[in-house]
Amino acid sequence: MVVIKLYVAITKGVCKSKKRLEGKTIIITGANTGIGKETALDLAMRGGRIILACRDLKKASLAKDDIVEKSGNSNVSIKKLDLASLDSVREFAADVLKNEPKLHILINNAGCAAIEKRRTVDGLENQMQTNHFGHFLLTNLLIGMVGLIEKTHVINVSADLSFLCRNLNLDDLNFAHDSTTGTLLAPLKIYGASKLCNILFSKELSNKLQSLAVTVNSLHPGAVLTEFGRFSIVANIFMRLFAPFLKSPKEGAQTTIYLAVADDVANVTGQYFRDCKIVKPSKLAQDAGIAKKLWEVSETIVQLKPLEKYF
Numbered sequence: 001m002v003v004i005k006l007y008v009a010i011t012k013g014v015c016k017s018k019k020r021l022e023g024k025t026i027i028i029t030g031a032n033t034g035i036g037k038e039t040a041l042d043l044a045m046r047g048g049r050i051i052l053a054c055r056d057l058k059k060a061s062l063a064k065d066d067i068v069e070k071s072g073n074s075n076v077s078i079k080k081l082d083l084a085s086l087d088s089v090r091e092f093a094a095d096v097l098k099n100e101p102k103l104h105i106l107i108n109n110a111g112c113a114a115i116e117k118r119r120t121v122d123g124l125e126n127q128m129q130t131n132h133f134g135h136f137l138l139t140n141l142l143i144g145m146v147g148l149i150e151k152t153h154v155i156n157v158s159a160d161l162s163f164l165c166r167n168l169n170l171d172d173l174n175f176a177h178d179s180t181t182g183t184l185l186a187p188l189k190i191y192g193a194s195k196l197c198n199i200l201f202s203k204e205l206s207n208k209l210q211s212l213a214v215t216v217n218s219l220h221p222g223a224v225l226t227e228f229g230r231f232s233i234v235a236n237i238f239m240r241l242f243a244p245f246l247k248s249p250k251e252g253a254q255t256t257i258y259l260a261v262a263d264d265v266a267n268v269t270g271q272y273f274r275d276c277k278i279v280k281p282s283k284l285a286q287d288a289g290i291a292k293k294l295w296e297v298s299e300t301i302v303q304l305k306p307l308e309k310y311f
C-alpha cells in the first residue's frame with residue numbers, strides 16, 4: 001500500500017510553467033466539476049478568458065462563482081453544451097463563432113464512464129457520442145477559428161483504459177450489434193473504445209493541421225478521485241476501494257494544464273501524454289489507417305454538412 005502511494009507521489013507530473021494567459025480565450029468542456037473544473041481554475045488564475053462548456057447551467061453557474069472567487073478573474077463565462085446532442089453542439093459552436101473573436105485553446109475534457117448502453121436523442125450510443133462524436137463535431141465546427149494567426153492548442157483528455165479496446169469495429173461504432181451487451185464489463189468496453197477514438201482523432205487532426213500553427217495532443221490524466229464513478233457500479237467500487245491512492249482533481253489536471261501553457265510543448269503535436277510526459281498509447285491507437293477511416297466514418301455519423309467542413 002505504502003509503496004503504491006509512494007509510487008504515485010513520485011511519478012505524478014506537475015506543470016511548473018508560470019505562463020500567463022491574458023488575451024487568450026480558452027474553452028473547456030465538462031468544466032463544472034472534477035478535472036475540468038480544476039483546469040479552468042488554474043487557467044483563470046493565469047488571466048485567460050475562460051468559457052465553461054457544460055450541459056447543466058445550474059452546476060456550471062456554481063462552478064463559475066467558485067472559480068471567479070478563487071482566481072479573482074471575472075472573465076469567466078458559461079455556455080450550454082450537451083455533447084450527447086448534435087443539435088446542442090451546433091448551437092454552442094454557433095454561439096462561440098458569433099460572439100467570440102478568437103479561440104486559442106480548446107480542451108475536450110468532458111466524458112462519461114462505464115454507463116449502461118443507452119441511445120441518445122440522435123440514436124447514437126451515449127458514451128461514444130459524449131466522449132467521441134460530440135467532441136469530433138465540436139472540434140470540426142471550431143477549428144476554423146484557431147491557428148490561422150496565432151499559435152493555438154487543441155487538447156483531448158483520453159484515458160489509459162483505451163488499452164481495453166483491442167479491436168475497433170468501424171462498421172459498428174455505436175455498438176448496435178455488439179454481443180457483449182448485458183455483461184457487467186460491457187459499458188467499460190464501450191468507454192475504452194470511445195477513449196481510443198479520442199487518441200486516433202487527435203492523431204488524424206494533428207496530421208491534417210500540420211501546416212497550421214495548431215497543435216493537437218491527447219492525454220491520460222491518471223486515476224483521479226472525481227465524480228467519475230457516479231453512474232457506474234464498477235467505476236464506483238474502484239473509486240472507493242482505491243480512493244487513498246488516487247490523484248486529487250488538481251493533480252489530475254496537471255497534464256492538461258501543461259499541454260495548454262508549457263513552452264516546451266508549444267510545438268509538439270500528435271502525441272499522447274501521461275504525467276506531463278510523452279508516452280506511447282496502445283498499438284491500435286497508433287494505427288494511422290484506422291485513424292483516417294475513423295475520421296471518415298465519424299463525419300458521416302455526425303452528418304457533417306459541406307459548409308461545416310474545414311478540411
Ligand SMILES: NC(=O)c1ccc[n+]([C@@H]2O[C@H](COP(=O)([O-])OP(=O)(O)OC[C@H]3O[C@@H](n4cnc5c(N)ncnc54)[C@H](OP(=O)(O)O)[C@@H]3O)[C@@H](O)[C@H]2O)c1
Binds near residue numbers: 030157221
Ligand atoms: N477520473 C479518472 O480517473 C479519469 C481517468 C482517465 C480519464 N479520465 C477522463 O477525464 C475527463 C474528466 O473526467 P473527470 O474524472 O473529471 O469526471 P467527472 O468528475 O465525472 O466530470 C466529467 C464532466 O463531464 C461532463 N459531462 C458528462 N457528460 C456530458 C455531456 N453529455 N455533455 C457535456 N458535459 C458532459 C460532466 O457534467 P455533469 O456534471 O453535468 O455530469 C462533468 O462536468 C473525462 O474525459 C474522463 O474520461 C478520467
Ligand SMILES: *[C@@H]1O[C@H](CO)[C@@H](O)[C@H](O)[C@H]1NC(C)=O
Binds near residue numbers: 021022024025075
Ligand atoms: C476577457 O478576455 C478577452 C480575451 O482574453 C479579452 O479580449 C477581453 O478584453 C477580456 N474582458 C475583460 C472584461 O477583461
Ligand SMILES: *[C@@H]1O[C@H](CO)[C@@H](O)[C@H](O)[C@H]1NC(C)=O
Binds near residue numbers: 108140155199
Ligand atoms: C478529442 O476526441 C474526440 C473524440 O475522439 C474528438 O472528436 C475531438 O475532436 C478530439 N479533440 C482533439 C483535440 O483531438
Ligand SMILES: *[C@@H]1O[C@H](CO)[C@@H](O)[C@H](O)[C@H]1NC(C)=O
Binds near residue numbers: 266
Ligand atoms: C516553436 O516554434 C516557433 C516558430 O514556429 C519558434 O519561434 C519557437 O521558438 C518554438 N518553440 C520551441 C520551444 O521550440
